[in-house]
Amino acid sequence: MSISGGRVLSISRLLAVVFVLLGLYLLRDNWLPENYNRRRPLPTDSIPQNNHDEPKPQPPEELPTTPPPMPTTASCRDVPGADNVMVLLKTGATELYQKLPAHLLTTFKCVPHFMIFSDLAQDFADYPVYDAIADVSQNIREEHADFELYRKLQQYQREGQDVSKLSGKGGWNLDKWKWFPMLHKAFTSAGDNVQWFVVIEADTSISWTNLLQYLKTMDSTKPYYLGAQNVIGHQTFAHGGSGVIFSRKAADLLEKAREYEGREHWDADWERIISNNCCGDEVIARALEENGIKLTPAWPLIQGETVTSLDWTEKHWCSVAISWHHVTPIEVDSLWQFESDWIEKHGWNTPYLFRDVFEHFIQRHVTVDRVMWNNLSKDRKLVSAVLANENDEVFAELKDFEQNATTSSEACAEACRRVQEKQCIQWMYQPGRCHLGKDIRFGKSDERGEVHWRSGWFQERLQKFKERHEGCKVKWAG
Template sequence: MALHIIPMQVLLNKRFSRTFLFAALIVVSLSLTLYWSGASPRLRDNARGHSLTLPSWLSGPADSPSAAAPEIYPYETTSQFFPVSIPDATKAKTSDLCASFPSHLTQRIQPVLKMGHGESRSKIEAQLDTVSACFSQDELLIFSDLDETIRGRSVIDILADLPESYRHDNPDFDNYLLMQEMRRNGTLDTDVEAAKKIDGWRLDKYKFLPGLERAWAMRPGRDWYVFYETDTYIVWDNLFRFLSTLDPSKPHYMGSPSPGRVDEASKDKTKTWFANGGPGYVLSRAAVEALLVRKVDGATGRYVDPPLTLRWLDLLRRDCCGDSVMGWTLWNVSIPVEGYWPLFNPHPMHGVPYSDLYWCQPVITLHKTTPGDMAELWRWEHGRRRRDKPLLYQDLWSFRHPGDAETALLKDWDNGRWADYKPPPEAKIDSAATCRSACEASDRCLQFLWRGLDAGECVLMFQIRYGQARKPDVVTDYGEEKQPDGSVKKVVTKETRVDYTSGWMVERIQRWREERTCEAVQWVGPSITRIF
């Protein structure tokens, strides 16, 4: 029997050897191919359809760690609006659009709008006529630095009843006192030059903590408190869906994460984060209660620590921003921010960088929305709403987007410098045409920007951004110059004339969109590493 087995083993070994040798040749061939193409990974000549060995800079930057796929929650949500969408909404009356708004939810959700008297009146009115239009006088709280009536709505001066310690020896409040004086003598809205002396930004940070206290005092026990600003666009349908997946009896502090203070008292010097006020942020009932709770002397029943507005006054004086202080106060009661970017979006409508990170995710807020965009987008949204699916960035694309054939190249247009990479000088790019050729040569490139005149700079981008009109201008660089007395003076070091030409890869963008159908809604989980 053994004599018959040995030849069979030899035969098998020969077959195995041939198979192994063949496989090894394939592996070696592939390795050599990868090696020789290593200088230009993932590149091809798109115009000719065959491979080229191209300079490595054409591949663009490597994907950043923050671009990793976030945790996705498969929530099934439904719209509370009825009717869900309104045909021909762009021509409908505001009252007809608001008739569909689920006002019963305001018994649980409290909107709080923060503004300043010195803000552009067109921006304030655009907000009240669109995003905030469907709230009644009793439903919407508006906090400012001056009490007044706008569009028939009462605006509350949130600074008026602050303790005297806010004003004492505080130059920030000189702006508030000047505004009050000008109002008394009737010059606030007539003496434009004098009003320019009022720096409303220096007062803004003092509205956050008092605003939270007042919101609870006026509307206690709401499940959710939604804080936003005059240029915040909110897709209320998406926000209502999102909040329906969360428990308000648990502490939640949610928004678009921004880097905050370092906790020096922590063992590892923890870097904290806060929710950027511009895209809006949301606090649950439990979070507000935790922030407002005060220690009580059991014997006397007296509070033994100051209220929230006084507890952090020293920090408010030193910090630049109220949203930063809000995040720090919550951190100190063990409530860190839950970063829900890109649901809460720090970009304006024209600045959304469409990519895999901005496509199949729901849009809850946008920041720095222009009055024109706010009006158009609000009406458009009423005609696009669906019962079984929230509004996605994919949908937002159809509202306004770049990259159509008729807008493949725009003069006096700036589409970004977002997710960009610049060719080195040896690429010898000296015009919008050669900049476009560089974009065509890199299959990651979806759009480009040529900064002409003195700048002579080509910017390639692998995300898709609409941008905005921009006339030629002068970019000024500044430096510091030491003076004879030892002081340092800010001086101009360089002035560069720049014009702007933007272009998009139309067919490539079309293919990119067709490959991303968004069959599943990407409700992302909270993160402070996934930031814009």
């Protein structure tokens, strides 16, 4: 009896365990943690693949016992051409913590090779930040007036003080000295796979997909120096803040000239020139021209406006949008999110144009009049007799409807409507002043300013502008 009773008890316990396990299996969906995504990664299937690639067996899905890692965009680092590009970000120690994170969390997630240059050597999390000033001659660093901030930065770093407190105290004077040392370090340390060098600033935004597609239209074995053309005196150069591109051939020619002349002698000569000039990007153009490399204009693809300040004309509309300047960290992120969505929908082989940026960011905001808003209208300035000065049009010589335009926003809008379509597409008004604009601009709020405008856009004229440029050919050249 005791043996039989023990056997029955064991079987009962076994059956109970089986039922418990079965119940847990059936209820697993109610208690196992779920996967989550804050943002979709850039799609792997939008990257061009070899046609002969076959689907590979997938391993069985593991049950998540801890929250899964945040989604990444590692696939975008493998896009054809990405491994051939090095991006150099030029910034300053006083603004590093305000502006660098936005780049590391967005575009730089897709850039396999980048270097960060500042006026102070440090580490930002796991990223090295190189001191571009360190290679300037010691006597200049210790004695030249331009380096007062640099010397103060070194002191603050030694004492563990917050270097951001030095913001606005000489950063511009230091900036011009960063160019040559920064380029030399990048040109001489980059691997053979790097065929293009792209320089941006902390307030520059670049489109990674458009940049890669743009570079495919050129041969890196030729000496290219590309950017938004600017002029100081007789010197044409690429504006640094808009973004500057050097091919490997151009980089090699510059370094060869430096080696041939002797580094110390070459550096000393150019340091003397820099000390007597305002801008490092302009002096770089001189050094390149000296070696037969002239600027290839790339504006408006590479240019220095923001989405809100740009004049949306036929010059921009069908051009590939590669860069923006004077952007805030919020705008860097907004442009990145727009690009991520574009790639998800169109893949890596279709560029987006300025037109597409307009339709996403601006179109819906210019359908109504806006109060406390300056839309940057500036082609005609109609000013009442009481407020006019010698630079304004003579009020008595204005037509009746133009004089009336200074009395109300409705009359200002009517003045815009009364002139030819190509002469006015938008207006802005404040008592006594009516400004008319022939180009589309969005502008910005003046709510916190002392002067307030009311702004408006003519929808039918804007629509006609868009219709005139439907189907226009994509522009890849400046």
